[in-house]
Amino acid sequence: MAVVKVEKLKAYYVTGIYGVKRTIKAIEDLSLEINKNEILGIAGESGCGKTTLTKVLFGMIKPPLTVLGGKVVYNLGDGNADILSMPSDQLTKLRWKEVSYIPQGSMSVLNPVRRIKKTFQDFIGTHRRMEKKEDFEILVRNYLRDLGLPLGVLASYPHQLSGGMRQRVTVALATILKPRIIFADEPSTALDVVVQRGVIQLLKRIQKEQKSTLVLVTHDMAVHANIADRIAIMYAGKIIEEAKTSVIFKGSLHPYTKYLIDSLPRIGDKGYRVSVPGTPPQLSSPPKGCRFHPRCPNTREMCKEKVPLLVDVGDGHKVACSCISDEKI
C-alpha cells in the first residue's frame, strides 16, 4: 500500500530579478509511489533534483521553489490528503509527529548555545504537551538508551560532540516522536566510513523497530546497496529507473544506471573503470527529448525528440528509455 503517492509533479525554481526571469526545471513530470514499511533509496548525481524532491515530498515549499503542477498525496490511514493543497496549519500538525525530515548537513542544525537536552525540550514541547518534566526526561533518556547513544550527550553543547555524534543526535531528535514517514537527505555524506556505518545502521534500526517508511536520498550507491529495499535513480529532474535493490545492481536496463553501477571501484578488483561520458545537463535549459541522450552510447533519432515514459517492464521494475520500452512492448 502506498503511503506517499506522487503524481505528475512539476517543481521549478523561478527567480525574477530586475525583470530577468530565470527558471530551473528541477523536477519535471515525476510520478512515484512509496510503500508502507519500506526503505526507498533515491540516487543520482548532484544537481539532479534529489533534494528538491524530498523538500516537496515534505511540503517544505518556499520561493523560489514553486510547484507548477501535480499532487503529493499522503495516506496515513485516515484517508488521503494532498499536502500541496493543504492549509499550512494542518501541515504543521503532521510534521515531525507523522512525517519527519532529516535535512542535508543536518549536523549543523543544533543550536550552538543550547545544551542538547534543551533542544530536545524545545522540540518535544512544541509538538506534544508534557505535563511533568519527569515524563520528558524519561522519554528522552529511554529513547537515547534504545538507540545506543551515551546519555552524556544530553548535558553537552553541540561543539563538544563529534560530527558523527551530532548527526546521530539529529537523527534521534527527528525520530523521537515516532513518525511514520522519515525523509533523510544525504544523512551520512559528510561523515567518515566508520561513522557513516553507525548512522546508517541507526536509521535502519529505527525503521525496523518503528515499522515506519524511510526515504533515503544519497548519491552513494554503496550505501543504497546496504540498506534500501527499492531504489529510484534520478537524472536531470526525472526518475529514469526504479526497481528492487538487487535488480538495480544486477539487472539494470537504463544505460545511465549501468554506467553508474559499472563505474564503482571495489577493493580487490583493479579492473579499468570508466565514468559516464559528457557532463550533466544544465537544468535551466535541459536537452530536448530524452534528457540523457547527449551522453547516451546508443542514442537514436527518436531519443532527441520523444520524451520516454517510465514504463513497467515487469515485477515493479520501471525504466524510462525508449530503446527498452520499444523492445518489450
Next chain:
Amino acid sequence: MSNNNKLLAVENLTKIFAIGGGFSRDKLVAVNRACFEIGSANSEIFTLAGESGSGKTTLARTILGLIEPTYGSIIYKGKDVTKIKDKKERMWFRKEVQPVFQNPFETFNPLKKVDTYLYETILNYDVANKGRDTEQVLKNILNSVGLSLQEIEGRYPNELSGGQLQRTSVARALITNPSLLIADEPVSMVDASLRMSIVNLLKKLKEEYDVSVMYITHDLDTAYYISDRIAIMLRGIIVEMGPVEKVLVDPLHFYTKLLKESVPEPDPDRKWKEEIKLSTFEAEEFARVGCKFAGRCPSVMDVCGKQDPEDVLVDGRVIKCHFYKKK
C-alpha cells in the same frame, strides 16, 4: 638505504598545534612522527587514507610548505626543504611539487576567468615566453588532461562542471612539469558519474608522464583502484603502511580492519553484519597515551594503554601495533 635516490622522504615529521589561549593552553599533535617515502626509480601513486581529523591534510600542507613543521625533515630529491632559505631554491621546489585541492568550486575565484590561472602560472614560472608559445604550451597541457582550449577559454568557474574544473586544476598543476603532485581529496566534490574520469586521469599521468602522486583520500575504493602503496592514518599516526594489495585486501592493524569492513560494498548480497562501536569524543582519542585505537580495539592488551606502539615489520608492511610485536 640512502635518501638521495628517493623523490620524497619524510622523516619524523611532527606538527603540534596549540589549542585555546591564555591559561587553558592545550596541545594537539596533528601529525605524530610521520615517516614515509615516495617514489624512487619509478613514479608511483602513494595514498594517504584516514578519517577526517586524522591529520592527513595537515601532513600534505606541511609537505607543500604551507604549514611549518614543529620538527622533522622533508627531504625532496636529496634536499631538506624545511631548511630552504634561498628564494631561487624555494621556486625550484614549488615548480617540482604542485598541489591539487579538494573543492574545484572553491579553488578558482568566481570573478576570474578560469584560463587566467593557466596563463598566469605559465608566466610566473617562466615556462614559456609571452605570445604564441604560451598558447602552444597550454594546448599541450590541456590535451593531456582531456580538455580543449575552446572548452575553457574565456569561461568563468560557474560555467564549467565540477569534473571540468578539477581537470583544469590538474592542468594548472602540470604546467611547471612537476615530479610530484599532492592531490588532497581531488574527487570528493566531483559528481559520482565523473569521479572515475579524474581518478583515471591521475593514473594516466603516472603511467604516461612519469609524475608521482600523493593521493589523499578517505575513500578506500578509489585508493585501491589507483595506488601502489598506501598509508593509513589514525589521529596523526600512520598505523599501517605497505603495498595496497596487502594492506587493503588483507589488513592486519585492527583499525584498518575496521575501516575496510565499514566501507559499504556496492553489492546488495554483501551487507554489513554486526553493529559497530563508535568513538564518542574525538579529542579524547587524540590525548590518549599509548595506542590511540586502544579504546575501540577488539584485542586490546594492558600494554596498549601505557606505551606508544613501535613500528613492526610484518609481511612487507610497517604496522604500529603491540599485538604483532609479541609474535
